[in-house]
Amino acid sequence: MIPASFDYQVANDVAHAIQLLASSGGEGKVLAGGQSLIPLMKFRLAQPGFLVDINRVSGLSAIRENGELRIGALIREADLEANPIVRQRYPIIADTAAVVADPLVRNLATLGGNLAHADPANDHPATMLALRATVVVQGPNGERVIPIDEFFVDTFTTALASDEILIQIRIPKPAARSGGAYLKLERKVGDFAIAGVAAAVTLDERGWISAASIGLTNVGPTAIRAQRAEKLLFGQSADDKTLAAAGAAAAAESQPVSDLRGPADYKRDMVRVLTQRALRKAIARATGGA
Amino acid sequence: MAVQTAPATSAGQKLRKIKVLVNGAAHEVEVEPRTLLVHFLRENLGMTGTHIGCDTTNCGACTVLLNGRPVKSCTLFAVQADQASVATVEGLEKDGKLHPVQEGFHQEHGLQCGFCTPGMMMTAAALITANADPSELEIRQAISGNLCRCTGYVNIVKSIQYAARTQRETAGGKAQDGR
Numbered sequence: 194m195i196p197a198s199f200d201y202q203v204a205n206d207v208a209h210a211i212q213l214l215a216s217s218g219g220e221g222k223v224l225a226g227g228q229s230l231i232p233l234m235k236f237r238l239a240q241p242g243f244l245v246d247i248n249r250v251s252g253l254s255a256i257r258e259n260g261e262l263r264i265g266a267l268i269r270e271a272d273l274e275a276n277p278i279v280r281q282r283y284p285i286i287a288d289t290a291a292v293v294a295d296p297l298v299r300n301l302a303t304l305g306g307n308l309a310h311a312d313p314a315n316d317h318p319a320t321m322l323a324l325r326a327t328v329v330v331q332g333p334n335g336e337r338v339i340p341i342d343e344f345f346v347d348t349f350t351t352a353l354a355s356d357e358i359l360i361q362i363r364i365p366k367p368a369a370r371s372g373g374a375y376l377k378l379e380r381k382v383g384d385f386a387i388a389g390v391a392a393a394v395t396l397d398e399r400g401w402i403s404a405a406s407i408g409l410t411n412v413g414p415t416a417i418r419a420q421r422a423e424k425l426l427f428g429q430s431a432d433d434k435t436l437a438a439a440g441a442a443a444a445a446e447s448q449p450v451s452d453l454r455g456p457a458d459y460k461r462d463m464v465r466v467l468t469q470r471a472l473r474k475a476i477a478r479a480t481g482g483a
Numbered sequence: 484m485a486v487q488t489a490p491a492t493s494a495g496q497k498l499r500k501i502k503v504l505v506n507g508a509a510h511e512v513e514v515e516p517r518t519l520l521v522h523f524l525r526e527n528l529g530m531t532g533t534h535i536g537c538d539t540t541n542c543g544a545c546t547v548l549l550n551g552r553p554v555k556s557c558t559l560f561a562v563q564a565d566q567a568s569v570a571t572v573e574g575l576e577k578d579g580k581l582h583p584v585q586e587g588f589h590q591e592h593g594l595q596c597g598f599c600t601p602g603m604m605m606t607a608a609a610l611i612t613a614n615a616d617p618s619e620l621e622i623r624q625a626i627s628g629n630l631c632r633c634t635g636y637v638n639i640v641k642s643i644q645y646a647a648r649t650q651r652e653t654a655g656g657k658a659q660d661g662r
Contacts, residue, residue, distance in 0.1 A: 194538055198496045201516035201562055224563075231558045232540045234517075244516070248563060271552075295628030297543055297606065300552045301559065382627040383541060 196234035200243045207253070207331055207360060210245050215333050215356040217243045223358055224248070225267060228294065228302040229310045253360060254303075258282065262364040266305025266328075271296070273304055283364065284478060285373030285391060289320040292375070295383040305359045308344070311351045311415060314385035318345060318416030319408030320375050323391035324364050332357035345415035368404070370396040372478030376471045377410065378463050380454065386411045387454045388463040390443070392471035394426070396479050402426045402435070405472070411454075412447035412464055419443035422468065431476045440469040501565040505530070506574030514561045521545045523561035524571060532572040532601050536630075543629035546602035547571050553609045555628075572601035575608060583646040583653070584608050593642030595633035603629050607643045611650055619644070 204210030214221040220242035224230060233239040247253065253267035258278050273279060274290035293299055293307065293316050307317040308328065318341075321328075326341045330353055337357070344352050353359060373393035377386045389410030397403040405426035407419040422442035429435040449460035498513040505528060512527050524530045524547070536544030538557050545556040548570035556569075575582035584607045587593060594600045603626060610617055610625040617625065622643045623636075631639060 195519070195522075196517045198515065198517055200497070201499065201560070224560075227560070227563070228540065228558055231519075231560070235519075235538070235557075246563065294540075295543070296625060297546055297553050297555050297628035298540065298558075300549075300554050 194235040194237075196231070197237055197240040199234075199241055201246065202243070203246045203249050206250055207247075207358060210247050210250065210358055211331060211333055211356055213243075213245045214358070217245075219355045221245050221355070223309070225306040225309075226269065226302040227306075228298045229306065229312065247358065253305075260366050262366075264304060264362045264364070266303065266308075266359045266361055268304050270294075270299035270302045270304065270307075274299070282367075283324075283373070285320055285324065285375050285393060285475070286364075288375040289316045289391070292316055292377045292379070292389075298383070304362060308362070309351055309353060309359045311345050311347075311349050312385075313348055313413055313415050314411040315416070316375065316377060316386065316389055316410055319389055319410040320373075320391040321362065321364075322408030322416055322418050323373060323375075323393040323406045325393075325406060326365075327363045328359055329361040329363065330357045331360050336360075338363075342418070348414045367393075368395045370398075370479050371404075372475045372480070374471045374474035374478060376467045376474070378467060385454075388412050388447070388449065388460050388467060390464065390467040390471040392468065392475045394431075394472065394475045394479055396431065396476065399430075400480065401428065401430050402476075403428070405439075407439070407443055407468060407471075409443065409447055409464060412449040412460055414448070417446070417448070419446045419468065421446055426472075431472075436469045436472050439472060440465040443468040499562055499565075501562055503561070503564045503566075504568040506570055512561075516560060516562050518561045519557055520547070520549075520559045520561045520564055520569070521556035523564075524556065524569070527561075530571055530573055534598055534601055536598065536602075541630065542599070542602075543606065543626075544599050544602045546605045546629060548605055548609055551609065551612070553606045570605065570608075572604055575604060582608060583649040584611070584643070586649060587642035587644075587646035588639075591638050591642040591645050593635070593639045595631075595635045599629060599631045599633075603631065603639055607646060610643065611647045615647060615651055615654070617643070617647055 222241035224244045224246045254265040270290045307315045321341045375391045377389040391408040395404040422439040444461045444465035447464040449457045451457045496515045502511045534544040536542035540558045547556045584604045
């Protein structure tokens with residue numbers, strides 16, 4: 194399959210990319226890893242008239258931890274998963290990168306693209322919701338820092354303007370006794386999630402839950418937070434009864450639709466199960482376990 | 484250096500000149516921006532070893548190495564490979580000697596219909612370059628983006644194990660010769 198014709202420019206730096214986008218009259222699309230955009234173009238579901246290739250922009254794929262974690266939006270999934278800071282300190286992000294599509298796709302696909310594409314089936318959005326991330330976007334008028342809760346507007350729609358580029362993802366420094374995990378149920382490697390759950394927790398000195406956040410993949414028009422489940426967990430001991438209640442609440446909050454990956458009832462029940470398992474793993478990590 | 488020109492298109496699209504190092508040889512070709520890398524290899528360069536399977540980023544039959552990393556060449560524009568190094572199945576054999584991965588697929592019956600084989604071998608070659616002694620699990624994970632519709636995975640895994648072993652033995656032999 195051959196995409197519709199388009200004009201193509203390589204951006205030398207972020208300012209150049211923004212200038213190219215701004216001059217395209219809304220026709221321009223950013224080409225990063227291309228692993229969602231190019232298939233869409235081949236199916237002609239997307240026919241942008243102009244592509245701005247940001248793959249040669251340097252300095253957009255660094256990972257730095259200085260208080261908060263700052264990840265360049267152009268980092269490839271394979272590099273994100275292999276990064277020692279991510280593996281040791283933010284294993285929930287490594288969990289997530291490891292289940293995006295397949296290893297070949299992960300050699301090109303980027304974290305920024307996974308977020309900016311805003312497919313509710315993408316995996317990083319739920320994890321970034323759970324981690325209370327912010328994203329940094331740059332446009333003609335400079336930088337904006339957008340809380341992740343305000344970033345996903347609708348299916349395939351974000352708060353990004355057509356001449357803005359997502360350049361960085363920031364994760365707040367985790368408090369002591371914090372842990373997170375991402376679990377994805379998929380029919381086979383490379384498929385989108387039937388359902389996915391990202392859970393991040395912080396425990397107090399007694400081992401009770403002092404903070405919890407939960408993001409859900411592919412059970413809504415965007416990745417969504419399970420806020421009622423989060424509230425149920427707050428101030429509770431991390432026992433099976435609490436986790437079961439949180440799982441039931443997250444299932445009730447999820448908004449799956451029946452499709453080729455299963456009926457809505459089944460998906461809702463998978464949210465219930467995965468929420469408990471993700472919480473259990475997050476709690477184990479918060480207490481120094483695997 | 485071969486200089487080839489893509490046929491002008493009916494749409495009258497602007498062609499762009501790119502220079503790609505394919506299996507060590509530089510090729511300067513004018514392509515439309517929408518030309519996929521796999522079409523560039525097969526149609527512009529006539530290198531049909533790289534297969535088009537699903538054409539939807541699922542099957543991995545079109546896997547090539549882009550600057551050493553296995554990627555799906557149906558999901559990358561040729562213009563993105565400008566100034567890059569691309570390795571295809573045609574480059575595995577060197578001086579009439581099969582690559583350890585080719586030898587492995589031959590010895591262990593790693594192919595049935597053979598359609599997935601070029602992509603499988605490129606993924607395998609990248610794996611044993613990065614990891615000289617991969618476990619069975621690591622091999623299975625590495626090829627999880629390459630589908631074999633004959634479902635001949637058992638022998639594909641054996642072939643890659645054979646290749647890794649051969650590569651280690653060759654490297655060990657060389658080290659001994661050097662002493």
